[in-house]
Amino acid sequence: MLAISIFIFIASTIAASGATGATKDHVIGRMKVTLMPEYDAQSVLVIQEGKFADRTAFPSDVKFTLPMEVTKLTDACSLSPGGHHFCQIFEIKKAGKNKFVNIKLPFPDFFIDYQYAPFAVKKNSQREFTYSVDTSYPIKTLEVHVQQPARSEKFKIEPASYETYSKDDFEYRKYTFKNVKAGEAKSISVSYFKTDTAPSVDLKFSSMKTPEVFEGSTGEILLVAGLAALGIIWIARRRVKKA
Amino acid sequence: MTLVAAVAAQGGTAVTKIRIPAGTATIGSDTKTMKEQFKDGNVRLEWFADEAPQRKAEVDAFLIDATEVTNRQYKKLFPEHEFPANLTDHPVVNVTWKMADEYCRKIGGRLPSEAEFERAARGDDGRVYPWGDDFDPRKAIYVESGGGGSQLKIGSFEQESSGSNLLGGTSPVGSIEEGKSPFGVYDMAGNVWEWQAGWYDEAKKLRLLKGGSWLTSKESLRSSTRLSDAGASKFNDYGFRCAYTGE
Amino acid sequence: MDRAAPGEKSLTMYVKFFVGVISFISVLTFMSARYIFLNSAPENSVMGISHSLACPCECPMVLEDCHMSCGLEWKNLIGVKLKTGLVKQDITSYFYKRYGKEAMLTPAQRFAGKWYEVTRGGYPLREVVLFLLVVVVWTALLYTGLIMIVERFQSPAKKA
Structure with missing residues (x-):
């Protein structure tokens, strides 16, 4: 009886993994990574969007590798053939020198975006970082777009083989890679100099930061004020009772 | 045979022009009428305040394209223009005001003025929609027509993103006979917004668009609705048609 | 100080519970x-x-x-x-x-x-924790204030 149960369990596990698609077999047909240093925050906004090649393998679990310095993963979504965005519940885990996120995609299209802080933002400072593209899966066509921050000088990126274009008052550098193997190293090094610490769109369009539950230090002020008031009341009541 | 079929039958690039006789154009809408029109929805009157007050203007006779300019027609003049094969007889989109103006001038025409547009759309009786005063969802291509629908309201097919089908929800021009204006002009409500001659606000460099599109709610299909945007804007719901001076 | 009668005690408890819930x-x-x-x-x-x-x-x-x-x-x-x-x-x-x-x-x-x-x-977990802490602290503060008001109303009655 026990042996039969174990056998059924193993068989169903294998069948289930076959039904959802083994992640190791996935190939990305097309992926576009956009790096936007200091776009709307003092960090690098990364948008990673694309499409897995085999539509029939979905729904399926997939895994994306994130830089260790990730501060916030904002969105992890899939796109239906009709263009609907399905934003997924995700969980970020650590593994060695990286973080990664597992999500279950109902469709082969994906969109994730996150902020990460590879350098400190200070006035009159050189900012540099090297971004390693996530090549967990083989990629047939990979594009990497790098936005030059507003008010930056001596903007330099490596490797040097890129195209340039303008969009919405920003300059971009674009790389195109074909047939990237899984695990292949693809790094982009970015450096520039800026005198101020404000994000690109802060001055252009006024603040575009997403508000958190409390703006600035409002939450801390409320907490401290509440504790202080409680403390005062408690002390006063004790004195009254003693009296 | 519908207009688009007839035009396609002889190659698809011929332009059918409709003669609009001289007369009085009803331009805009008054506040009282709009209050009545918007009473059922969550529509704020101030969003459409630029239509008031309603006024009349005398318009000389002119000719106007029976339909919006199509991809096929546009490509004839600008061979570098690219579009998906299944959108040949759809209105050309992703064109700036300048591109629209240049096309019309090249074929001996110009963009219509607001007065000419409303004259062509509202006829002699100043109706709300080209087909009459009552809204009919079957007579225009708009958000609930199913042609693309609300999920395609972003981007343009020039820029492919992770969604492979952000192509816009336009329909072939002239496909709704019942939606014609009193003078026989097609798609004056819905399908694509149409660039107009002149300025919405010259100080702010804003051009005028009329007619509503495949993206809009029914309120924007009224012939008096005015949309403003920078002339350099190009989106997959902005197109145009040409007008021609004289008879 | 007189001890509250059992009936009064449970009433006080109910009042405090009610005030606590309302505060929260x-x-x-x-x-x-x-x-x-x-x-x-x-x-x-x-x-x-x-x-x-x-x-x-x-x-x-x-x-x-x-x-x-x-x-x-x-x-x-x-x-x-x-x-x-x-x-x-x-x-x-x-x-x-x-x-x-x-x-x-x-x-x-x-x-x-x-x-x-x-x-x-x-x-961000920090935001969630901060929100909950603020809610807890200000609930305690509001609760304390309301109880003080209730006690003030009860005190003249007891004196009588």
């Missing part, structure tokens, strides 16, 4: 409403206007919380229009005319959007 609900409702509805950005700014619009990506989110490319496109569009000198009403009007009622947020959609933002995963 009041503070939680106020803080939640503040998070959901308060727009701290200037009215004629990208975030100020994004506060009133829905994310165009068909996620149930407020545009201000949407970082997807479609949301960024709309935010850019708002910014471009602000630069030309348009104000919130002009821009909101533009979005309604061009995108219809789906671009606008009803209060119920705003609530659903904020709930989704907090519960879909990845929300």
